[in-house]
Amino acid sequence: MDLKPDERTMASTAEHPAHLQHHFVSSDQQFDAAKMGMWLFLITEILLFSGMFVAYTVYRVWHPEVFDGMAALLDWRLGGLNTLVLLASSFTVALGIHYAQVDNRKGLVTNLVLTFLFACIFLVVKYFEYSAKIEHGIVLGDGFAPHGVSHGVDYATYDVMFAQQFFSIYYVMTGIHGFHVLVGMGLFAWITVRAVKGHFTSAYYTPVELCGLYWHLVDIIWIFLFPLLYLI
Amino acid sequence: MSQHAEHHITPIKTLVQVIVALFALTVLTVVTSRMDLGALDVPLALAIALTKGALVVSVFMALKYDNKVNAVVFGVGALFVVVFLVFTLFDTAFRGDLSSTTKGTIMEQEAAEEAILEREPDASALQFNRSNE
Structure with missing residues (x-):
């Protein structure tokens, strides 16, 4: 096995696998503790x-009428595309976690790379949306x-009272969400490299599980942002 | 490894069913928002978003199959979000005098306006004043 230096010092036996830290009784206890810690972190994110x-x-x-009117300026096609992405x-x-659980390294790596690419597409679409508005x-x-x-839309008609409130909220919410997507890309790059190196097996895939939980939360935030900002 | 025998492995078939449902709900929320449903627009969009969120949390995040303590953590967190939202609205949704710069409350101002409207006109104001002729 390809172990990190600090792991090499630990006895790698069936009773005490290399990934198991000494203050945990079992792999399961370690996994459950890590997962609950992640859920607590996700609550702070929520x-x-x-x-x-x-x-x-x-x-x-x-100002319901202002919010209703301003949503028309956000392109539901681009927002919808990003939702699907x-x-x-x-x-x-x-799917990647499923493959990690059944010791299919190829399936795990493929799905992690796909996730990374989807995150890239999301941010590229977001870039085009932002730049069209800033322009x-x-x-x-x-x-x-x-x-x-542009495209038959007269932007000057959107210069109404309280319009700025809507767009301030739009930029701050999608901006902080976009930052989370960026952080997720960093995490998935790291996890993919580790998966390629064969660090994860059905016995130990905690980092994949925790990054997955983080990513699903980022997805859920967008599930709410899309209708609130683009549709209603 | 036997230690991990009890980890729930979500079947690919379930994952596919959920993603198909999520895509379908996304199309549904776009289609319904393009139609004019009046007062139903906002509640429907929120209901669809909540359904999608619940699907992701229960199946993709596997909370449905997970240790119940994580569901408690999530549930309490969600409860506090509701408390945050509702108690803020108790204040902000019932103010109504945001642009008012006078000292009196909205109710006092409205009472004063009504009093002016209901006041009997002064008899002298209605009579043509002949003293200047």
Whole structure:
């Protein structure tokens, strides 16, 4: 086995596998502890986003007609495409974990690479959405001044009172979500390299499981952002 | 390894069923939002999003098959999000005087406006004043 130096010092027997840290009784206890820790972390992530979801709700209750009108400026086709892309990436993660559990390294690596590629597509689409808006003066902060016409849309008509509130929320929520996608890409790059090296087996795949949980949460946040910002 | 025998392995067939359902729900939420359903628009979009989220949490994140303590962690977290949202709305949704800069409350102002409307016009104001002729 290809072990890291700190693991080499530990006896690699059936009773005490190399991945098992000395303060845990069994692999299962270690796995369960790691997983519960991840769920606790995910709750802090949910609470981080819930602050923004509450801000969205409060401002929407105050100016529903503005939020309804501004959503029309976000392209539901691009948002919908990104929703499908993220859902597909969640599927490939779940599939990857399935293959890790049945010791299919090729299946695991393939699905991790696919997940990484889906994350790339998501951010590329997001880049085009952002740049089209910034070009027409829809920016975060004082520079907000919609202008110009493209694809039959007169941006100047969107320069109404409280429009800035909607787009500030849009940029902050999708921006922080996009940052999470970027972090996820880093995680999957790391996990893929480890999977290629053969670090994961059905007996030990905790990092894959935890990165998968993180990625599904990023997907869930988008499942809510898409209808709230693009559709209603 | 026998230690991991009890780890739940979600069958590929289940995963495929869930992703098909998620895609179908995404199409459904886009189609229904393009139609004008009036007051139903927002609740329907939220219901579909909640269903999708529940599918991801229960099957993809395997909370359905997992140690129950993780479901408790998630449930309590979700409960506090609801508390956060509802208790904030108790305040913000019932203010109504956000743009008001006067000292009185909205209710006092409305009462004052009503009093003006209901006041009997002064008899002298209705009479043509002849004293200037």
